[in-house]
Amino acid sequence: MNHAVWSFACFCLFEAVSLEIFSLDGEWKLxxxxxxxxVSAEVPGCVHTALQRQGFISDPYYRFNDLNYRxxxxDNWTYTTSFSVRGKGKAVLVFEGVDxxxxxxxxxxxxxxxxxxxxxxxxxxxxLLKDQxxxxxxxxxxxxxxxxxxxxxxxxxxxxPDCPPPVQKGECHVNFIRKAQSSFSWDWGPSFPTLGIWKGVRLEVFNTLRVLSFTTVPKYDSGNSSWNVEVELFFDVVVASKALVLMSIPLLHSEEFHLSLTPGQSRKSFxxxxNQSVSLWWPFGHGEQPLYELEIQINMEGGETFNAQRKVAFRTVELIQEPIPSSPGLSFYFxxxxxxxxxKGSNWIPVxxxxxxxxxxxxxxxxxSAQKANMNALRVWGGxxxxxxxxxxxxxxxxxxIWQDFMFACAxxxxxxxxxQTVREEVTQQxxxxxxxxxxxxxxxxxxxxAAIAADWFNISAAERPLYVRDYVSxxxxxxxxxxxxxDGTRPFLVSSPTNGVESEKEGWVAHDPYDPHYGDTHYYxxxxxxWNWTAFPRTRFASEYGFQSWPSFSTLSKVSVTSDWDFSSxxxxxxxxxxxxxxQMLKQAELHYILPNRSDPVQRYRDTIYITQVMQAQCVKIQTEFYRRSRSDIVEGKGHTMGTLYxxxxxxxxGPxxxxxxxxxxxxxxxxxxxxFYAPVLSAAVEDEGDLLIYAVSDRHSECHKVKAKVKFYSWSSFDAVCSLESNVTTLKAGGSTLVFQHPISALLEQCGNCTRRSCVVTFHLSSPEGQMISPLNHIFLSSPRHAEGVQKPDITFTVKDAGIVQSFVVTLHCSFPAVYVWLDVDDIPGHFNVNGFLMLSNTSTVTFGAWRPTxxxxITANLHITSLRDVY
Structure with a gap:
């Protein structure tokens, strides 16, 4: 068993009577x-931004400017500013971040x-400071x-590696500099090795002391069923001092501490x-996120005072890596x-x-946006x-x-x-x-x-490998x-991702196969x-990376391109x-199940191609994520018990794509x-397995008191009326697990429905209570590829837009002549989002709401709304 248990809080600067702070942010010379x-340059800032603001260059993101502005x-650059100060005492220039x-x-x-x-x-x-x-x-x-x-x-x-692949148009040897690794290029981003003063600059002048940082870490004492809030203060002291420290969490606890400080930098813990109950902090979808206020006042014997506040939250975290009954390997869940x-979540890259x-x-x-998609986790990626x-x-x-990587990636x-030494200081500060x-x-x-060492990404000889493993461990x-x-010591620590966790540790920190699905987390592409072949996906303990590419919308691309660029082969x-x-790869994957756009208008074909890449991406990630979510209760050939998906x-x-x-x-x-x-708290997910249609109920709920049944309908592509409707028996929804609620041979279902074939019908389903209340979002499954669908007609979708009577909310009413799949609404540059999009339309009238993020x-909206369905693109 491998557990790490603890809990935590939030950040704030001290205010002090005797500490004078002079901000040096603002306009500098570059x-x-x-x-x-x-030119003049703003600090915080960088050289590229300064040059653009002064009109020396245009938008660095425009067309090929990443190369044009290399x-x-x-070049080397110098920032210069001048300032006057009147404070007397110890003076420290603080640079929060230099790039x-x-x-x-x-x-x-x-x-x-x-x-x-x-x-x-x-x-x-x-x-060194002058009076003037x-x-x-x-x-x-x-x-x-x-x-x-x-x-x-x-x-x-x-x-x-020495250099990135040529397709990335990047710079070399980024692993030799402690800088955002993706700034030299990545497979989803440009090469802009920035230079600048990217965070604030200030002068701090003081006679007694200053507080360098302030941390709070609540820890649960299981023996006494109580909480201890550990507070650490880091000081830079000029003269020996004594103080009275007052700490208070209103309604919970207040306490006084006596403090003695000697000159130099010191660390004091409290x-x-x-000894009373607290409200716990929970991930989104599992409870509330109460944040308490911690107040600190430091009263120096000379009359000076320092004050600070910070939010504190109470929660424990454990990473469970322990044997699973009747299965090789170890579990991996939080x-x-x-x-x-x-x-349930995704991976975060620089904004x-x-x-x-x-x-x-x-x-x-x-x-x-992450929270609205029912996400409860993000991984801050290490590049x-x-x-x-x-x-x-x-x-x-x-x-x-937050799964927090340290900033090392793919090298x-x-x-x-x-x-x-600089890495050690970086880690300590962060x-x-x-x-x-x-x-x-x-x-x-x-x-x-x-994985790079284990899978020999860089063609390292067997004789050299121990050297690189030694550096890795060091x-x-x-x-x-x-x-x-x-x-810290209060959270789990993994050396890498993907990794086999404690099994990697046993193998000297570099496992023979860090992608082994019996342990840890995996990345899979x-x-x-x-x-659509879900059987090919690894039945992993935790999927921390997986996905497929798509192109962004035409309106997003058109901001940085011209007409001649609007072609997939440009x-x-x-x-x-x-x-x-x-x-x-995008087109080949899309072509497996869809007819590629072939309209004669080149700009329309370009827009259609963008659309089809997004259809492909959504469908692929949906299938893979639903596979992982329903695998949380399954152990197949020793694999499964999946407990996380971060696409x-x-x-x-x-x-860009x-x-x-x-x-x-x-x-x-x-x-x-x-x-x-597919991240809904309760999900219905269907697959075809050996000729059977299987529908699973997947629940994040912690109670098993919910009873559900699956409601299944078959629709022909030529009619809005269901060909047939079916219901499963009532089943108790497994708490925090996956439950099979429906299983029937597809051949028997098609025979029962009469007018349906694999190519002429689509199957919809959802979970409901025994009384008929809808519990999960409506879902669907194709029995054959849409490219082979029979009887599909152009839906001829029309629409009207009306004010919803709520600020910046609008109702779009859609009308169509035939069922439509992947109905996509796009309002170009009007920021906001719809309540649903990319959906299956199986009635001649549907309503969608649009929430705008600016006045409109x-x-x-009517003038800018484009509606596309799958049948429209060919």
Whole structure:
């Protein structure tokens, strides 16, 4: 048995009477290496954004500008500002984030250097400040040049990969620099190796002390059935001091502590014992997310005071890896507050290539979109950035659990002393910053690097392999893992993803097969194999990556393209595709079950092709996710007991083809609409198995008191009237499991229905209570590929739009002549989403609501609404 049990809280800065803070954010001067470019630049910000704001360049995302503006990342740049201060005392310049390699000088004196995008840097400048103007300069070196130099300096052995695949149009040796790995390119994003001061800069002046950070970690004491809130304060002290610390969680507990501090940096711990009941924090869909207020006041003996507040939540988390009866291997699932929780969600990548462009609205829209799709978990992927505080605070509020990778992905890494040292500081700072958030439920050392060694991605000889395993263990186990356990130790830690968990540990941290479905989590992709063949999917314990590509909507692409680009075989389409053979894979997969668009109008054919890729993606991910959800109760040949699905990926970094369900800008693809159903708390899912139609009821509920029956209907493609209707017997819905509720030979059902064949009919089904109340979303299954369907007619869909009488809500009434499949509504650039989309329309009239995210009118929606069904595209 392998358990890690604990619980947690949220973040806030101290306010102090004696601490003076001078913000240096705002307008700086920006120069390139030969002074040929001189512009004003905002801090926080980056060079690309500054150049665009000053009109020096146009939108970096437009057409081929990622290549046209490559020169920006190959140059060196200098940020300069001046300021005056009047405060007296110890002075520290704080850089929350510099991207990435820089030399910092104040009044001509070098005060420090930076080499890690993910670290905060504090430089003491006491004695260097002038009473009048002070000049602060940050010289930033090209990350591309630096990475190349570090690679060349590593002469003992190579550290692969050297460069990304040519299709990615990226830069080389990104594994030699502590920077967002995807900034040098990825298979879903551009190469923009940014430079800049990407987070805030401030000067802190103080005579007594300052508080560096503040963490709170509630832990459950099972022996006493009570909670202890562990509070840690990190100080930078100038003179020896004594203080009285007052801590309070209103209505729960208040306590006083005496504090003695000596000069230098120190760490002080306190424990608040909560001897009364608390309301527990639960993942979304399993309960509420109560957040308590923790208040701290530090009263210094000299009369100075420091105050801070933070949200605190009470919950426990366990990662259960233990033997499964009658099965080889180990389980792999999360328990929150003692209850097994099936994780439903996706993977999160950087929201924008230029982090200073990421707004509160962008993060909020994406997280709300995840919650509206019934997600309770997201994996912050290891090739991007540790997200900003707002992201984690919103996840705390929304009940979205975070699987937090450290920022290493798809590569091997050097282990020189300087590299290890900056990584250690990075890990320490990030764990201290994030461990107070209840939403963070697990740390993971890297993305796919165990698999990279085990599966020999980089053609390493057998003789060399021990060297790379040694480096792997040194970096992720002896440094990152050990540091995490020292700094937190309250959450499970996995060295990699995918991994066999404790089995990988037994095998020296690099398993023979990290994809073994009997252990841990798996990543699985297969693009040419028929995604409708559910028997080919791995019956894994936990699916942490899987998915299929699609293109974003025409309205999203048209913002960065011109008419000549609007063809699937254009240079633009090829340029935006960063995954080898990606466009071909999409069409080949779609062609297995759909007739590819063939209308004569090239622009319409382009729009239709975009549509068919989204249909394919939604259908493929739906089939795979439903397979995993119904496998939670199954053990087949020792495999199964699946307890998590995180499809790849939630969001996009730019306007291009990817695995995302939400486009750049926040527009939902068909996949995201479907996720609201296949992630529903109670799901009905059907498969054909050896000639039988099987319908399962899958429940996330914790009670078995619900009784259900399956209602099944057969519809012909030529009529709105059901050919026949069937019901299953009443079955008790298994709590937190999958229950078979309907099983009949398809041949017998077709014979019973009379006028149906596999090609002429579609089957719909849902779960209802014995009294007829609908419990699960309506679902459907095809008995043959839609490309072979018989009797399908053009539905001739028309529509009207009316104001719904609710602010920015509109009712779209659809009328059609024949049943229609994959009915898709698109309102171009009007932001918002429909309550359903990409649906099966089996009545001549249907109503859909649209919620707009900005003021609009029924007339504007009418003018921009496009409706497409499968039969319309050929």
């Amino acid at each position: 120069l390139n290496s030969n002074s040929s470019v001189s 020169w920006i990342s190959l 990435t390699i820089s030399t910092v000088s104040l009044n001509g004196v070098i005060i420090g250097k930076t080499d890690n995008m993910f670290r905060r840097y504090d430089f003491e400048v006491t004695g 103007e002070n000049v602060l300069q940050v010289w930033i070196m090209s990350a591309v040049t630096y990475a190349s130099q570090r690679s060349r300096a590593h002469t003992e052995y190579r550290v692969p 424990v608040l014992q909560i 328990q929150i507050n003692g209850r097994p929780i099936f994780l 924008h290539a230029f982090q200073d462009q990421v707004t509160t609205d962008m993060i909020t829209v994406l997280l709300r 991007g950035v540790y997200e900003q505080d707002l992201f984690y605070s919103l996840c705390d509020m929304y009940g979205i659990m 091997l890494y050097p282990t020189e002393k300087n590299f290890i 764990v201290r910053r994030l461990k107070s958030h209840p939403s963070v439920v697990i740390w993971s050392g890297n993305n796919e690097n165990e 970096l992720y186990v002896e440094n990152i893992r050990d540091l995490v356990l020292q700094e 297969s693009y040419y194999n028929d995604c 240079n633009f389409s090829s340029h935006r595709q960063h995954h080898e053979d990606g466009n071909q 790849w990926q939630l969001n996009d970094i730019w306007q 990817s695995w995302s369900s939400v486009e750049f800008g926040g527009k939902w693809k068909m996949l995201h609409y479907w996720a609201t159903d 009118t029924a007339e504007e």
